[in-house]
Amino acid sequence: MRPLFQELPFNRAGSVNVYKEELPAFIVPWHYHPEIEIMYIMEGTGTRFVGDHVEPYEEGDLCIIGPNLPHEWRNDDAFFQKGSNLKASCFCVFFQQEIFGHTMLDMPEMENIRHLLLRSERGIKFSGTSRERIAKLVKEYVFEKGAGRIAKLITLLEAMATSEEFELLASVGYCNNTIDSGDSGRFEAIYGYIMKNFSRPIRLEEVSSVAGLTPNAFCRYFRERTKKTFVQYLNDVRIGHAKKLLIEGKLTISTLSMESGFNNLSNFIDQFKRSTKMLPSEYQRKFGATHTRDLV
Missing domain, CATH: 2.60.120.10 (Jelly Rolls)
Known part of the structure; x- marks a missing residue:
């Protein structure tokens, strides 16, 4: 829609x-x-x-x-x-x-x-x-x-x-141009890297190297600024992007789950329900958007 x-x-x-x-x-x-x-x-x-x-x-x-x-x-x-x-x-x-x-x-x-x-x-x-x-x-x-x-x-x-x-309200995965951090230079680099690569697996070692920190120091730094772990934040970005694709209603749920960085459909549905308390198809219908194939 x-x-x-x-x-x-x-x-x-x-x-x-x-x-x-x-x-x-x-x-x-x-x-x-x-x-x-x-x-x-x-x-x-x-x-x-x-x-x-x-x-x-x-x-x-x-x-x-x-x-x-x-x-x-x-x-x-x-x-x-x-x-x-x-x-x-x-x-x-x-x-x-x-x-x-x-x-x-x-x-x-x-x-x-x-x-x-x-x-x-x-x-x-x-x-x-x-x-x-x-x-x-x-x-x-x-x-x-x-x-x-x-x-x-x-x-x-x-x-x-x-x-x-x-x-x-809207997630960082939906509004992927909003950064509000007191340490904008370093965090902007991390944020940009996440937004460019969230559709594939991102290892902690590679994103911490973008920040110029060790993995342990990066985890502390990231949690201080986002109040979330890196894994939680990355998952929020992926779910937000999936919601955007669901609202548009152009792709099957299995296709959009892969484009959002989830390695399989069942993992996507489990993570989506945990985040929204709804199935992807229920969320899509809330917005008045539907897709005729592959609804779960």
Whole structure:
């Protein structure tokens, strides 16, 4: 299933656009756009799709979605039943990163926001007291005008950037262009090597030599920066790539499992179920994508 490109009906007189939607159900399908989107759900329940991430959502759901990252908030079936009195409503804030310009984002004071916008390329969900504080700012934002709208956006993004109650949504295997590491030079080399070679076996000795470290030192270094072992991270990349191919629906499951670096189909299915609690075919149907052959 290919996501639809959506050209947003912006007011071209402004750099930031805010909408409040109130509908019987959300009608925008799986789509993407170059604008960064902040989405706050006021009413409604359903399933949220961001990249290769899928999970239920409910009232209060709050996310920031980076540019060109496919997404959809799909209401539960009950919202589409005849005679339903259910409602779906949300606040949306849209803007392009370019409104800040390179000079402003390079300012030391903008470091938190700069890293937030980079992480948003995977989509970010907020929770806890942070979500309550950010949601309050989103609702207040509707009433801002003129330069106050830009100032309020910076305040809103800073609140997101400094929150510790968040979850990255799409996997590194799906969004294979996002690096956010304090040691960018060395980690970028490792990351690039993984992304170039994940479809084949990668020995610990070869990837540690890319980092210029012994295998033991590499394992410590890698875990400190990713909070995962190298094997866990590599498996996440492979599963993320497989999810991307499943959503596209062009390949049989046995073929895409090999292209994602799994040595046999049964190993792929076992790892996929462990990661997603679903069979590959169940995951594919969640996105509305199907393949007629080799479904498991």
